[in-house]
Amino acid sequence: MTAEIAIQARNVSHQFGEAGEARHVQALLDTSIDVARGELLCLIGPSGCGKSTLLNVMGGLVTPTTGSVTVAGKPVRGPMPRDLAFVFQESALFPWNTVFENIVVGMTFQGVAKSEREDRARRALRAVSLEQFAEHYPGQLSGGMRQRASLARALSLETGILLMDEPFGALDEQTRMVLGEDLSVLLSRSQKTIVFVTHSLGEAVFLADRVAVFSARPGTIKQVIAVDEPHPRKPSFMTAPKFHALRDQLYGLLHDEIRKAMAESGQTRRRYDDVANGADA
Amino acid sequence: MAVTRTATNVSAPGGGPQLRRFLQRHPGVMRLGVVLVIFIIWEIAARFLMDPDFISPPSVVFTSFGDLFTTEGVLSALGVTLYELAIAFVISVAIGVGVGLAVGLSRFAHKSFMPIVLLLYGLPQITILPIFILLFGINAPSKIAFGVSHGMFPIMISVAAGVQNIKPILLTSARSMGAGRWHILRYVIFPTMIPSLFAGMRLGMTGVLLGVLLAELYVSTAGIGYFTSVFTQNLQPTKLIGLVSLLATMAIVLNEVVRRAEVHYARWRD
Amino acid sequence: MSIRARMPRERGLWSRIVQLTFLAALLLLWTMATTEWGVSHILLPRPLSVWHEFVDIIGSGEFLPDLRVTLGELAAAFAISFTLGTTLGYLISRSSYWIKVFEPLFAGIYSIPIILFLPLYVMLFGLGPASKIALGATISFFPIVLSTIVGFGYVDRTLVTAARSMGASDVQMFRYVLFPAALPVILAGLRMGFTVALLSVIGSETIASLAGLGHRIVNLAENMEMARMFGYIAFVVAIAVLLNTLVSRLEARGRWQ
Numbered sequence A: 001m002t003a004e005i006a007i008q009a010r011n012v013s014h015q016f017g018e019a020g021e022a023r024h025v026q027a028l029l030d031t032s033i034d035v036a037r038g039e040l041l042c043l044i045g046p047s048g049c050g051k052s053t054l055l056n057v058m059g060g061l062v063t064p065t066t067g068s069v070t071v072a073g074k075p076v077r078g079p080m081p082r083d084l085a086f087v088f089q090e091s092a093l094f095p096w097n098t099v100f101e102n103i104v105v106g107m108t109f110q111g112v113a114k115s116e117r118e119d120r121a122r123r124a125l126r127a128v129s130l131e132q133f134a135e136h137y138p139g140q141l142s143g144g145m146r147q148r149a150s151l152a153r154a155l156s157l158e159t160g161i162l163l164m165d166e167p168f169g170a171l172d173e174q175t176r177m178v179l180g181e182d183l184s185v186l187l188s189r190s191q192k193t194i195v196f197v198t199h200s201l202g203e204a205v206f207l208a209d210r211v212a213v214f215s216a217r218p219g220t221i222k223q224v225i226a227v228d229e230p231h232p233r234k235p236s237f238m239t240a241p242k243f244h245a246l247r248d249q250l251y252g253l254l255h256d257e258i259r260k261a262m263a264e265s266g267q268t269r270r271r272y273d274d275v276a277n278g279a280d281a
Numbered sequence B: 001m002a003v004t005r006t007a008t009n010v011s012a013p014g015g016g017p018q019l020r021r022f023l024q025r026h027p028g029v030m031r032l033g034v035v036l037v038i039f040i041i042w043e044i045a046a047r048f049l050m051d052p053d054f055i056s057p058p059s060v061v062f063t064s065f066g067d068l069f070t071t072e073g074v075l076s077a078l079g080v081t082l083y084e085l086a087i088a089f090v091i092s093v094a095i096g097v098g099v100g101l102a103v104g105l106s107r108f109a110h111k112s113f114m115p116i117v118l119l120l121y122g123l124p125q126i127t128i129l130p131i132f133i134l135l136f137g138i139n140a141p142s143k144i145a146f147g148v149s150h151g152m153f154p155i156m157i158s159v160a161a162g163v164q165n166i167k168p169i170l171l172t173s174a175r176s177m178g179a180g181r182w183h184i185l186r187y188v189i190f191p192t193m194i195p196s197l198f199a200g201m202r203l204g205m206t207g208v209l210l211g212v213l214l215a216e217l218y219v220s221t222a223g224i225g226y227f228t229s230v231f232t233q234n235l236q237p238t239k240l241i242g243l244v245s246l247l248a249t250m251a252i253v254l255n256e257v258v259r260r261a262e263v264h265y266a267r268w269r270d
Numbered sequence C: 001m002s003i004r005a006r007m008p009r010e011r012g013l014w015s016r017i018v019q020l021t022f023l024a025a026l027l028l029l030w031t032m033a034t035t036e037w038g039v040s041h042i043l044l045p046r047p048l049s050v051w052h053e054f055v056d057i058i059g060s061g062e063f064l065p066d067l068r069v070t071l072g073e074l075a076a077a078f079a080i081s082f083t084l085g086t087t088l089g090y091l092i093s094r095s096s097y098w099i100k101v102f103e104p105l106f107a108g109i110y111s112i113p114i115i116l117f118l119p120l121y122v123m124l125f126g127l128g129p130a131s132k133i134a135l136g137a138t139i140s141f142f143p144i145v146l147s148t149i150v151g152f153g154y155v156d157r158t159l160v161t162a163a164r165s166m167g168a169s170d171v172q173m174f175r176y177v178l179f180p181a182a183l184p185v186i187l188a189g190l191r192m193g194f195t196v197a198l199l200s201v202i203g204s205e206t207i208a209s210l211a212g213l214g215h216r217i218v219n220l221a222e223n224m225e226m227a228r229m230f231g232y233i234a235f236v237v238a239i240a241v242l243l244n245t246l247v248s249r250l251e252a253r254g255r256w257q
Helices: A051-058 A099-110 A114-127 A143-156 A173-189 A201-207 A235-239 A241-263 A266-276 B017-025 B027-049 B058-063 B065-070 B074-105 B107-122 B125-136 B140-164 B168-176 B181-218 B223-233 B237-265 C008-035 C047-060 C064-093 C096-110 C114-125 C129-153 C157-165 C170-207 C213-222 C226-253
Strands: A005-016 A025-036 A040-044 A066-071 A084-087 A161-165 A193-198 A210-214 A221-226
Touching (some): A005 A051, A005 A193, A025 A066, A025 A193, A025 A221, A040 A051, A051 A066, A051 A161, A051 A193, A084 A143, A099 A114, A099 B181, A114 A143, A173 A201, A193 A201, A201 A235, A201 A241, B027 B058, B058 B065, B065 B074, B074 B107, B074 B140, B074 B223, B074 B237, B107 B140, B125 B181, B125 C213, B125 C226, B140 B181, B168 B181, B181 B223, B181 B237, B181 C114, B181 C170, B223 B237, B223 C114, C047 C226, C064 C096, C064 C129, C064 C170, C064 C213, C096 C129, C114 C129, C114 C170, C129 C170, C157 C170, C170 C213
Parallel strands (some): A084 A161, A161 A193
Antiparallel strands (some): A005 A025, A005 A066
16 A cells, blocks of 8 residues: 555653652653554553553644654644544533534534535434434433444544544443444545554454554553454454454553553552543643 | 432321322322412411401402502502513623633632632622612612622522533544634533523522512612502501512512523433 | 643642732722722721721620620521421421422422511511511521421431341431431531521511611611711621531531531
8 A cells, every 4th residue: 555644643752740740640752653544543552551642642632742743744733623533432422412413513613614514414424324313412322322423423524534532442342343343344435544542452453454552651652563454344354363363462462561551550540541531621 | 329218108188088099199289288278277367366457368368459459559669670680680690601601711710719709699698788779779770789699699600610510521522623712612611501500590580589679678668668668557468468479479480480491401411 | 721820739829819819909999999089988988987887886895785686586586497397397207298298399488588578577576576586487497397308308218227127116216317317418407597597687677677787787877877887787797607607517517428
């Protein structure tokens, strides 16, 4: 694949708080990676390893302490709503709007012409098979449907890049599998670049073209593994020997890092998670 | 933790098993019954046991409403009071939302000014009622001002609290989609604030009612206060009870309107 | 959107500074208005004058008879509402049916400003302390009875079942389970009742009375003795704050959660 670079991260380091302060945390240390256009790159690693931080840095939500990121050739200095769209783990749908209204609002923010909004919204809902629930409120939907609605909102923005932060993390395994298959189908139909943060080894191998494995905190990319399998991936891929081999390889790389992360004090990790999730934004 | 009633299900009194069962299934009906009993006691006491110079039975009050309305100035006084309530409420909401947003949106402003707001809210404002009258006169402006002074605080406090409780993920998400300050205010902050606003407005309406009516009662040379004073001094309990009942009804209706609005607009929040 | 201070500790200090500056600025405005900007002393007395009057009020003991009247009315009103409210509340709480009947009724009545009925009370009881006591008792009855109903009526069933399984008698049940469980809620209701009784008493003294602190303030206003009136207002506010703090402390002592 001719590698046209969609996202380029160079020597990104990020810390929360000043050195010496009680809440100081070195989230990322000197991380670099290129994301090719049209590929699905998974970021995986133990808790607190900075994968979400890297995603936020790529998306312009966090300015890194050092290092830089370029998206589609442009340096990232803040949110770039025309180039990238986020899907978060927590439902970021506005509870006071219906699903349809939520999608329209996103386009209002981005600056889409009024006349186009409704059509785009309907198309996005069709893409995730949620047309029947357009007039429902998020509170009336299951977790899986909410995340599909969040995905629809991101799709309606018609960006080249999707940044997904553990979007299926709060869902049960069966829903995860089905949504993962749908995502794979979507990927094969569009040319979108996706950066996908996950905890799940199986999910990473099933979805990704490449998997970037993080070390424990202070996080940096330990190794990048390629998954050579075309999209759309069938459920049968999950029983293939290649799948298991890759999964084992991932586990081998992660095992020690996970232990290391668990040995750290729970308190520091919790504070880091609060800060990383924007509580202090 | 299951917090359930520890009380036993004692059956309702009443003759005959049919009636009993009906009343048991409809406590609301029993409630009306209780209210009716109170009215009956009032009727009997006022008619036979007490001095008619000082109290009137409800039957007389009810049938004499016509006299009350034809008494010169009563209807317009009631109208003016309603007008004062409306204006005071609107102003309270305006100030309450304005200050509430300003204080709630900034963590620093909240920490600095909220204690002052709470302190002012807790003071017995009735002590400065004479000052309001001296400042604003004996007519509508002073009543409105006193009403605003009571009604704006609960709204301020509720709005500030509502805004403080925005889920950060919603702000992050909006930012990531390119929302500017105005967009965030209009599409995220404002809708979040609505349920708290309506809860605050319910308390605010109670406050406005208190403020306006207190001021009205205090000023015995004009408005409602004039009539309560006149009816008391001229020993006209029928008219006095009628007037007070009308005011009470006004208060109940206004409270109920705001309460219904709150239920309606906070639908999505559960 | 928030002004992030360098360190969280400093943020607390800065808020304090802002508050003090705000209050100092108000005081300055007040002084300037009455001395430099020529706001009439009939409307707004000078801060210094108010202070002198305040000191005089306390020093001369002039406040004593009025204070005695007001506190007396308050005590009587609260005693009545306390007794009636807790007793009735307990009795109602014994039956979930009667709770359903009375709780919405009481809550509904409480939502309107009952002080509205003051003219009726004055008609029945006259301008003396009796009407203030009666109205104060009426108004403070509601938060007390409601909190008593809720406190006793909604005790965790698990606790009651456990006690019953261990053989607790009705008296023991009340003493060791119901009462301690209900206490925090009831105390909160009592505090609310006390606050509301105080406001009611002062309020009714302001509107229709011959004695008491509320009446004194109105009297001074009518005689245009502004500085002294402000002094008394400050005094009443101080008393209110003192009493409320006392009652809050008492409430906190009774709380286990």
